[in-house]
Amino acid sequence: MKSLITAIVLFFCFSLHTFAQKSILWYTNPAEEWEEALPVGNGRLGAMVFGKTSMERIQLNEDSMWPGSVDDWGIAEGRRKDLEQVRNYLLAGDNSKADSLWVAAFSRKAITRSHQTLGDLWLDFEFDEITDYKRSLNLHEALATSSFLSEGHLVSQEVIASHPDDAIIIRLYTDHPKGFVGKIRLSRPEDEGFATAESKSIDSQTLEMAGMVTQRKGQIDSKPFPILNGVKFRTILIAESPDNEIGTGFDFLELNGAKEILLKLVTSTSYYNKNFESGAERSIELIKGKSWNDLVKSHVEDYQSYFDRMHLSLGNPSINEIPTDVRIKNVQSGQSDLYLEKLLFDYGRYLLISSSRPGSNPANLQGIWNKDINAPWNADYHLNINLQMNYWPADVTNLGKLNQPLFDFLDGVIYRGQEVAQKNFDMRGSFLPHATDLWQVPFMRAATAYWGGWIGAGGWMARHYWDHYLFTNDSRFLADRAFPAIAEVAAFYSDWLVEYPGENTLVSAPSTSPENQFFNEKGESVATTMGAAMDQQIIADVFTSFLEAAKILGSESRLRDKIEDQLEKLRPGVQIAEDGRILEWDKPYEETEKGHRHMSHLYAFHPGNAITTSETPEAFAAVRKTLEFRLANGGAGTGWSRAWLINFSARLLDGEMAHEHIQKLITNSLYPNLFDGHPPFQIDGNFGYTAGVAEMLIQSHEPGILRLLPALPKAWKNGEVKGIKARGNHEIDMKWENGQLSFLSILPGESQTLTIFYNDSETTIMLKKGERFGFEFDN
Template sequence: MNNIISHPLKNLYFLAILFLFACNVQEEIKEEKPHEAILWYKQPAADWNEALPLGNGKLGVMVFGNTSSERIQLNDDSMWPADINDWDEPEGNKEDLEEIRKLLFEGNNPEADKLFVEKFSQKGVVRSHQTLGDLFIDFDHDNVSEYKRELNIDKAISTVSYKSNGKLITEKVFVSHPDKAIIIELTSAADEGLNGKIRLSRPEDQGEPTATSFTTDDNLLIMQGEVTQRNGKFNSEPFPILNGVKFETRLKIKNNGGEVEKGENFLELKNVKKATIYLASNSSYYFEDFSQQNQLDLESLDSKSFDELAKVHIEDHQSLYSRLKLQLSHSDLDTIPTDQRIENIKNGSVDVGLEALLYQYGRYLLIASSREGTNPANLQGLWNEHITAPWNADYHLNINLQMNYWLADMANLGELNNPLFDYIDKLVENGKVTASKNFGCSGTFIPHATDLWAVTWLRAPTAYWGCSLGGGGWLMQHYWQHYEFTKDRIFLKERAFPAIQEVAKFYSDWIIEDPRDGTLISAPSTSPENRFINEKGQHVATCLGSAMDQQVIFEVFDNFLKAAEILEINNDFVEKIKQQKSQLRPGFVLGEDGRILEWDRPYEEPEPGHRHMSHLYGFHPGTNVTKDKNPDLFAAVKKTLDYRLDNGGAGTGWSRAWLINCSARLLDGEMAHKHIQLLFQKSIAKNLFDTHPPFQIDGNFGYTAGVSEMLLQSHEENTIRILPALPKHWKNGNIKGLKGRGDLTFDIFWENHRLTKVVVKSEIPNQFNLVYKDKTTLLEIKAGETYVYEPSY
C-alpha cells in the first residue's frame, strides 16, 4: 500500500481502535473545539458595504446596527422590471453570419466587429435587479457604550448589543427558510423600554415613487409597489420600463410590555420591553395572489415564539452549513474585530483564522442566496440597495455566474446547484429560438449575459464586450461536473445529457472548416471582454477560433460523448460529434515565447494584464491540462499567468479568486497563498464582501472554491490529490466533509505541514489513486465503506 495504512471500519473492534487513535491524533495537533465563525465590530456600519448579510435564498437583509434610525435593507431575488415582449432577437440571420466570416478571412476584423454588433446584438441594455426597500427603526438611544455588532455564520443570526444610559439594548435578526420570513427581536433593559417608529420605504425611480406604505386596523404595516426602470435602455436607446414585478411586504409586531400604536404609515413602539417583528414579503413572480400568500405566511407564525422560530431556522441552516468544517492553525485573533483584522492584513500580517472564516463565509453566502425554488445567485447574490445596480446585478455567463457555483459540489452543498440548473433549463429552451432565428443553427444558443427572464439574444454595445459564444458551453460544465461528483445516472440521463446535447448541436452547426488548414473553428469568435491589435494596428475583437471558444467546444463535445457512452447512446449524431471533435483546431496553441495564445494568431495585446484569463479555460475551470497528462502545456499555463501578473493582472476580486484556483491547480501553495493575501489587501470589504470594485459576490464564492482545491483535487481521471497546494502558513489544520468526484467525502488532518490522517467515505464502489506528494496508492472502496489512511514517514 506504499506506506499508507488502510482500516476498513467493519466492526466494533475497529471502531474502538479508531476512536482511541483519533483522540491521540487530536491531542498531538492540539485540536481545540472550533470557535464559532463570527464577524464582529465595535461600531455600526458606516455604509452598505459594512452592513451584514442574511438570507433564505429568496429574501435577504443587510443589517446596519445603528443605535438611532436603525436601517435593515431588504432584498428579494425577484425584484426585476418587466419582461418586454418587444425585446426580441435582433435582425441578424445566416446570410449576415456568412458575410462576417468572409470579412474575417479577408482580414477585415473592424468591419466584422461592426457587423456582428449591428446584426446580432441588442447593444446596451439597462434592466436591473433592484432593492426591495428598507426597514427603518427610529430609535434615539444616547450615551451608547459597550457596542458590539456581529454575524454568527454558524447559526445565520445577526446580533447587535449595546448599552444606552447604562441599560442593555439588543437586536437579533435572522431570515428563516422554513418559515419564509424575516424575524427580528428587539429588547431593552431600560425602565422606559423601547420607544420609536418602525417604517417601510423604497427608493424612488428617477424621482417617481415606487411603493406606498400604510397601516391597517389590525396593526399591520404594509408596503406595496411595482418594479420600474425609468432609465431603462434597449439597443443602446432610452427605453423606460414602467411596469414589472409587483410586490407586497407585510410586517406585524408582538410586544411584551408597553404598546404598539399605528400611524398612517408607521407603527410606533411605546415603552415596549420586547418587540418581535415578523416580516413577510412576496411578489407576482412567485405567486399570482402574493398578498394572500403574505397573509398565510404571517398567520403561520402566530403561534411561534422567536426562540422556536430561531431553533428551526438554525437546524435548517446547519443541515447544510455544518456538513463541512475547516480549522487552520488556531490563534487568539478572534478577539480582534473583523475590520481591524482586515486592516492588519493590509499592513502585512497573515491571519489564517480569517482565511478560514472567509472560506466558510462563501459557503454561508451560497446557502443564503441559492435555495431550492429560488433564482440563482446573481452578481450580488441577492443583496442590492440600488434601483440601477452595477452591471444590472444580472447574470454574466462569461465567468461570473459560473464562479458563483464552483464551490457547490466540492464544499458539500451540491443541492444548492438546483436554482442554477433550473435557470439553465430556461436558457436552453429560450436559446433554441435564438439559435435558429439568428444563426440558422439547431440546438440552443446562450449569450454572455442575461437576466431574470432568461432572454438569449446578445447584448453587446461592442464586439469585445459581449459577442462571446462560450457561455452556453461553460454552463454545461456544471451539469457534467455535478454528475462526476454525484455519479447520479438519473440526473445525467434526465437533466444533464439533454441540455449538453442541445449545446453540442449548436456548436456542431456553428463551427466551420478553416480552408487554411482543414481544421474546424468557431467563427466569428472572441475572447471575453478582450481585444487584440491586428496587423494593421487596429484594436479588434473578432477572430477565427479564439482559444476559449475552441477549448469550450472541445469540452462540450468530449463530455457529450462520455455521457452518451455511459447512457449507451449510439446514433448518427454521436458519430458526427466524434468526427468533429477529432477535426477541431486545438484550443491550446503555444506562441514562440512559450505562452498560450489567446486568439488564433500571436497578436499584440493592448491589455496584457487583462482581468479575464479565458485562454486558460481548459486548464481551470476545465480539466484538460494536468502536470502528468501534458507537462508542456502545464508549464505554459504558469508562463501565461506570470505574464498576465507581470503586466498588472488580477485587478478585480473575482480575477484574484480565479488566480487562487489556478495556483492550486498548478500545485503551488505559496502562489495560491500570495493571492489570498492580495485578495484581502485589495478586494475584501469590511463585511468580507468581495469587490470588483464595487461589490461582486463571485469572488467570495471563487475564493472558497480555490481553498477547496488547495486541500483536495479530484479532477484528474481516477486520481485524488490530498493537500496538493498546502502553503507554509497553514502549518496545522484539518478539514472535514470535503467532497471529491465519485461521491467521495474526505476528512483530512495535517500537522507541521505533513499529512497525518485521511478518512474517506464512499457512497458507491470506487477505485482510484490516492496521491500525497510523491506517494501514490491504488485504493478500492466498497459502497458505504469508510477507510482511514495514515502515511508513515
C-alpha cells in the first residue's frame, strides 16, 4: 500500500477528542404533532414525549400490543395441483390467469390485524408567562427533557425508558411557588366507539389501566373480520413526591402544589406473562422508593454499554447551537450540514437500541412507536425489504447482540412455515410470506399477486443469519441457529425449482418482483413469470451460503449433493439487457412503473455480494445504469428507498452519489423529530440511512477483502470512527484528514489473511486474533 508506515501495536489508545461533541436533538417549541414528539424506548416499552407546557401528552407503547392470537386463521386451501395449474398458465403465456389463481388458491388476501398503541399518559397542569422553552433528546444518555421558565421560575421534565428496571420514568421539577397543580390520567383510544381499557386510581399515589387489544376493523381474505380478543395488559403508574402534595379521584391523581414528582410506569401483558396482572404489581414493587439518580444511573450504564461501542465524527462541525428542525429546513434550502448527517447516523443506532433488545420482539415497521389502533400497514413485519433494512446497521455498527429478537422471531416463522411448504405445496423446508405479525403466521397475505405473491422472503431473511455469522465467526451460532434456518429455506427452494422452457436451467415459478408489474406479450399488466431476477438471485445466495456453512460444519447430506447440482443449473439472476440495465424479470418486459420504489433486481449487488467491481465488472457497471433509469423515472420516492440508494451508491464506490442521496433523504423524507417518512412514518429508512453511512466508511462483503473509506464524499473532509465492525469479527478505528486516511487500527477477532483496499492501492496483511494492528499513513 502506497505511503504506508506500519507498526504493530499491542496496547493502543486512540484518542478521539471530537467524540465529546454530543449528539442531541433539540427544539425551541413543544411538539404539536406526533411526528414532532421525541421517542424513548427500552426495547419493549416505548413513549413519545411531547414536552407541552400544559396538558402534557406522553404517548405510550409496548411491543406485544396486538389483537388476535396464533390460532385465529389457518393457511390457505391451495394444494400442489393448484400450483401446477399456475405453472401451466405461465408456460402457456397466460400470466393474468396465473396471477389470479396464485392468489385465489394460496393467499389469505388482504389482512388487517395491527400493532396498537398502549395509550397515553396525560399530565394536566398549567403555567403562565412561558419563556426560554427548550426540549431535547440526548442520544448519549437516552434522555428526553423539556424545560421552560414560568414567571421566571424553572419548570422541567425528564423522561427515560429504563431497560434494567423495565419502566418508563418521568421526573417533574419546579421551583415555582405554586408547584404543580393539576391531574394525572391514563387513557387508551376507543376501538370504533368501544372502550378498550379501564383506568382507575388504586390509592393516593397509584393509577392503573387494564384492558385487552381488539380490532373491530379487522379483516381476512379482504373481508371484514372483527377481532374481539387479543393480548391483555395491565399498566400501573405510581407518583412519588417528597412534598406529599398528591391526592386522588376515581380515575386520576391530583397534584396540589408538589415541587418534585417522580412518576414510574410499568406494563405487563399476557403475551409475555400469563400472570400479567400480578406481574405488573411485582414490577412496580421493585422500583418503589428508588431515587431518580439511581434509576438514571443504571439506565445510562445499560444504554451506553451498547451506544458507546462505536463512535463517529465528521470533522469538527459548528457547536450544536441550531435547533434540529431548523437544521432540516436549512438543508432543504440547499445547505449542507455535517452535524445533522452525523446526528442522523447516531439516531439510527439509538432507535435500534431502543426498539430491539434481547427478550423483546423485533422492531416492526414503526419500531415500537405507534399512536394508532389501526396503524399504517398494520405496523407489522414486512419481509420484502423493511424488516431486513431495520437490522442492516446492527452488526456493522457494533450492535450485533440486538439481532437476537430478529432471530428469535424468524425461528418461529420458519417453524410455522413448514406447514405451508408441506400442505400447500407438498414440499420440504419452510415457506416465509412477504409479511407477518406478532403471531408469526406463515401464510401468504396479498389481495394481488404483485403485492405479496412472492416466495423470496425466506431467502432474504436467511442472509441475515449468514451475515451475522460472517461478522462474528460464532461457530456455535452457525451450528445451532444459522445453519438449521438456512437449511429449511434451502430445502424449500430445492423442491420449488422447475425447468425453464427451452433451456436446461432451473427457475422459480411462479415468480414475482416485489410490488412491481410488467406488460406481457399481450399488453396485460401482470406480476407472475418464471424466474424473476430477485428470486433467482436470492436462491443462488441461499444455496451458496448453505453449501459454505455445510462445508464449515462438515455436514454431509443428500440435500447438499442435490443443491450443489442445482446451483450449477440455476438460471442466472443477473442478465444484462441491450440498454445495459439488469433485467428485472426473465425477459426484457416493460415495467408498468418505471420509477418503482423497490429495486429488487439489484439484490445480488446489495445486500448480496454476487456483483462486485473486481469479480463482475460488467454487471457492476449495469447496476449504475439500472439505478439511473429508476431515478430518471421518478424513483426513490419513499424514505426507505432513498436510504437503499445510499447503500447502493456506497457499493458503487461513489461517495458523491451517496452524499447526494443523503441530502435528498434529509430534504424530502424526514419529519421534525428525524423519523423517516414513507410517508407516513416508517422506521426502516432511519436504519437504512445508518447502514448506508457505515457502508460509505467500510466494506467487507467481498471475501478476504477490506475496503477503507470506499465512498468518502468530498464534504466529509475530516473525520474519525471508532469501533466499526467488519466481517471476520474485526473491530476497526480510522481517522482521515483532508480526505486522506491518516490512521487505521484493527483489532482482529480471528486470525486471517486480509487484503486491504484504499484508493488505488492494496496490500495483504496477516491478522492475528487479539493483537491490534496500527497503521499510520504518510500523506
